[in-house]
Amino acid sequence: xxxxxxxxxxxxxxxxxxxxxxxxxxxxxxxxxxxxxxxxxxxxxxxxxxxxxxxxxxxxxxxxxxxxxxxxxxxxxxxxxxxxxxxxxxxxxxxxxxxxxxxxxxxxxxxxxxx
Amino acid sequence: xxxxxxxxxxxxxxxxxxxxxxxxxxxxxxxxxxxxxxxxxxxxxxxxxxxxxxxxxxxxxxxxxxxxxxxxxxxxxxxxxxxxxxxxxxxxxxxxxxxxxxxxxxxxxxxxxx
Numbered sequence: 001x002x003x004x005x006x007x008x009x010x011x012x013x014x015x016x017x018x019x020x021x022x023x024x025x026x027x028x029x030x031x032x033x034x035x036x037x038x039x040x041x042x043x044x045x046x047x048x049x050x051x052x053x054x055x056x057x058x059x060x061x062x063x064x065x066x067x068x069x070x071x072x073x074x075x076x077x078x079x080x081x082x083x084x085x086x087x088x089x090x091x092x093x094x095x096x097x098x099x100x101x102x103x104x105x106x107x108x109x110x111x112x113x114x115x
Numbered sequence: 116x117x118x119x120x121x122x123x124x125x126x127x128x129x130x131x132x133x134x135x136x137x138x139x140x141x142x143x144x145x146x147x148x149x150x151x152x153x154x155x156x157x158x159x160x161x162x163x164x165x166x167x168x169x170x171x172x173x174x175x176x177x178x179x180x181x182x183x184x185x186x187x188x189x190x191x192x193x194x195x196x197x198x199x200x201x202x203x204x205x206x207x208x209x210x211x212x213x214x215x216x217x218x219x220x221x222x223x224x225x226x227x228x229x
Contacts, residue, residue: 032215034217036220043121043205043222044218046217046218049217051215094214100171101212103148105158
């Protein structure tokens with residue numbers, strides 16, 4: 001079985017400070033990992049993915065994520081937060097060996113960036 | 116390039132009725148997936164279609180069904196609506212339907228069952 005955990009319901013950060021949104025995963029095979037962002041009354045927007053290779057993945061809007069196999073983590077980061085980054089963030093995983101096509105999402109983390 | 120289009124954006128239905136939601140994927144995308152989003156259960160996978168064939172189905176009752184047409188457009192149907200079916204229904208498409216492909220989501224259809 002595959003699963004994703006986002007341990008924080010909410011993350012608060014001041015504008016200009018670095019931000020981290022945490023994600024851990026559990027899969028039987030190789031993980032395919034994704035981060036999405038959702039703004040109010042909108043669908044999910046794809047930010048970045050990890051399939052294989054370099055553990056540091058860069059994505060849209062200045063976001064990046066670090067894959068750590070030993071800690072089974074895939075934390076989302078940004079060096080300098082913007083107020084406009086305030087949104088709901090979802091981590092998702094597919095098991096590259098055992099699962100079908102479904103994306104398994106975490107519960108989401110609400111990011112609030114204050115001026 | 117136009118994104119994923121879902122219609123209608125909002126629906127209000129009564130218990131026992133049925134509803135059909137529509138999704139037009141990004142041009143050229145052959146895979147369409149459907150997800151249900153609720154505050155309590157989060158994002159849950161309903162089903163995925165590729166070239167008009169259902170490849171995967173989530174753990175939902177048979178009241179939930181879908182189909183994909185030859186132009187990749189998709190519909191999902193919910194029969195005998197229950198209050199618990201109130202949710203945001205999200206459609207997503209991808210180009211090749213491969214596991215490494217990210218999904219591109221529409222803005223969803225907000226279904227309210229009264």
